[in-house]
Amino acid sequence: MDRFLVAIIGIPLSFVIVYYRMQIKHFIGDVGFAEKIFGGGGTYTLILIIALLTFFGSLMYALGTLQTLLSKFLGPFFGV
Secondary structure, eight states, X not given: OHHHHHHHHHHHHHHHHHHTHHHHHHHHOOOHHHHHXXXXXXXXXXXXXXXXXXXXXXXXXXXXXXXXXXXXXXXXHHTO
């Protein structure tokens, strides 16, 4: 049940982040490393990347693929 609750909250949250990215940028200001790496408007790009990671992360968690992916890659390091 908790996995679907994450999807119910996470997926709309990612759309809200994309919709309000200008207000978020004005609230947090310029992010120095994003402006350096992505060039002009890099903060907007960083906000969109965070929204995409939120969307795909919550979708993967809800479907159980995130747990499988993490156990395959990080399992050998932690003996899982």
